[in-house]
Amino acid sequence: MAQFFNPNRGKSRANTSKRQQYLLGEVSKLDHQGRGILRQQGTYFVAGALPGERIRVQTQAKHQARLVEVVEASDERVTPPCPYYQRCGGCDLQHLSLAQQRQHKQQTLAELLSKFAAIEVTDWAPMLTGEGWHYRQRARLASSYARGQRFQLGFRQRASQQVVAIEHCQVLAPPLAALLVPLQQWLGEHYQRIGLGHVELIAQPTPLVLLRVTRALDDEFVQQAEQFAAQHGCQLWSDDGQQTRAITAADEVRLTHHPLPLNFTPGDFIQVNQALNPAMVAQALSWLEATADDQVVELFAGMGNFSLPLAQQVKQLHCFEVSARMIQQLQDNAAAAGLSHVRGHAVDLNHDWLSRLNSMRIDKLLLDPARSGAQAALAQLQQLPAAQRPTRIVYISCAADTLARDSALLKQLGYGISKAGVIDMFPQTHHIEAMVAFAKE
Numbered sequence: 001m002a003q004f005f006n007p008n009r010g011k012s013r014a015n016t017s018k019r020q021q022y023l024l025g026e027v028s029k030l031d032h033q034g035r036g037i038l039r040q041q042g043t044y045f046v047a048g049a050l051p052g053e054r055i056r057v058q059t060q061a062k063h064q065a066r067l068v069e070v071v072e073a074s075d076e077r078v079t080p081p082c083p084y085y086q087r088c089g090g091c092d093l094q095h096l097s098l099a100q101q102r103q104h105k106q107q108t109l110a111e112l113l114s115k116f117a118a119i120e121v122t123d124w125a126p127m128l129t130g131e132g133w134h135y136r137q138r139a140r141l142a143s144s145y146a147r148g149q150r151f152q153l154g155f156r157q158r159a160s161q162q163v164v165a166i167e168h169c170q171v172l173a174p175p176l177a178a179l180l181v182p183l184q185q186w187l188g189e190h191y192q193r194i195g196l197g198h199v200e201l202i203a204q205p206t207p208l209v210l211l212r213v214t215r216a217l218d219d220e221f222v223q224q225a226e227q228f229a230a231q232h233g234c235q236l237w238s239d240d241g242q243q244t245r246a247i248t249a250a251d252e253v254r255l256t257h258h259p260l261p262l263n264f265t266p267g268d269f270i271q272v273n274q275a276l277n278p279a280m281v282a283q284a285l286s287w288l289e290a291t292a293d294d295q296v297v298e299l300f301a302g303m304g305n306f307s308l309p310l311a312q313q314v315k316q317l318h319c320f321e322v323s324a325r326m327i328q329q330l331q332d333n334a335a336a337a338g339l340s341h342v343r344g345h346a347v348d349l350n351h352d353w354l355s356r357l358n359s360m361r362i363d364k365l366l367l368d369p370a371r372s373g374a375q376a377a378l379a380q381l382q383q384l385p386a387a388q389r390p391t392r393i394v395y396i397s398c399a400a401d402t403l404a405r406d407s408a409l410l411k412q413l414g415y416g417i418s419k420a421g422v423i424d425m426f427p428q429t430h431h432i433e434a435m436v437a438f439a440k441e
């Protein structure tokens with residue numbers, strides 16, 4: 001079965017090169033960004049291509065090639081159901097069956113750990129999985145209103161700043177997806193008077209729309225917002241860079257699937273796949289093996305997703321997080337749950353955090369960094385005498401490459417991997433959420 005691809009897909013003036021040529025060859029495997037690897041007169045990374053497929057490509061920048069035609073398709077190729085798949089930068093693995101996406105993610109994690117840390121995982125946990133679609137409880141939409149063009153609200157195009165206007169999205173939670181068309185129409189009438197930037201959609205606890213604005217909101221807009229909110233059953237909030245506030249009547253903003261009451265401020269980090277989050281938190285706590293005598297440290301703590309359930313099991317918990325607002329929220333959430341032994345530190349973990357602990361022994365360490373990983377934060381463990389270093393570390397990661405790099409560092413510090421597993425938090429995309437437990441060897 002031959003499949004033809006939109007020749008404009010991914011094409012931009014910046015990567016048009018005089019060295020462009022057409023090549024025909026077989027894809028050997030996927031890389032960690034979900035691109036097919038073609039070794040034909042060099043090595044090329046090809047978005048949209050699958051292992052075993054015979055493809056025709058047009059070379060672009062160094063090592064980049066654009067898929068022109070699938071000459072022989074893989075049995076694992078499926079027809080992407082999303083009408084925006086060709087242009088939207090969001091769900092870049094929709095053309096691969098869900099079972100194979102999952103297999104690819106675990107295999108990629110194993111390969112990266114082997115390549116960058118020389119670690120072969122022997123104990124793989126069963127993957128934590130959920131729904132393949134409609135799972136996103138939080139999404140950021142970009143807006144665009146270039147002169148002479150109609151207002152657009154949607155996701156960014158692949159490898160570009162262009163916005164693809166989106167009316168349907170099959171990975172968004174249905175209450176959020178239902179807001180796409182009404183928001184596009186309503187904000188199309190108001191974007192100039194409020195100086196609209198991006199728009200964040202949050203499904204917890206009821207649909208919530210956060211507008212990033214650069215102008216003060218006048219009474220007429222607020223009235224219109226109230227009408228919109230009543231008609232579409234949502235809350236509207238604004239963020240002007242200084243303050244985040246409710247424009248319309250607002251309920252408490254709280255995670256609904258979490259075992260403990262966790263309030264948060266719209267715009268602050270929450271896990272996008274809230275249906276899988278409780279299983280991830282439970283697994284992290286079980287792998288950490290913390291006891292009632294333990295002094296525990298958590299890095300990149302946010303507003304307390306792991307912290308509160310963890311605090312219930314341990315003697316003392318120190319939480320570190322760069323956002324002062326989130327660490328305040330974490331402390332408020334802990335206080336509301338009666339957990340007075342939780343101490344929050346608003347600290348940039350690229351800089352010294354260890355001195356905050358006054359030479360305290362760390363029994364267990366849990367960390368959940370952003371994609372850039374935790375190299376600078378973990379390197380500081382070297383300053384501790386070996387007896388004061390944690391006996392177990394649980395590392396939750398949303399980027400397998402930086403996890404592998406940081407695993408090499410932990411290995412140098414005397415840790416081995418006792419367990420690893422993938423959490424299928426972002427189906428249809430190449431993004432890999434992983435959890436690894438390290439133990440002192």
Ligand SMILES: C[S@@+](CC[C@H](N)C(=O)[O-])C[C@H]1O[C@@H](n2cnc3c(N)ncnc32)[C@H](O)[C@@H]1O
Binds near residue numbers: 270302304347348349
């Ligand atoms: C992947 S989120 C995890 C948050 C939390 N563990 C959760 O599950 O909700 C990463 C967190 O790291 C924080 N962060 C990012 N860079 C940081 C830095 N340099 N120092 C400290 N915290 C940082 C972010 O603000 C965010 O809350």
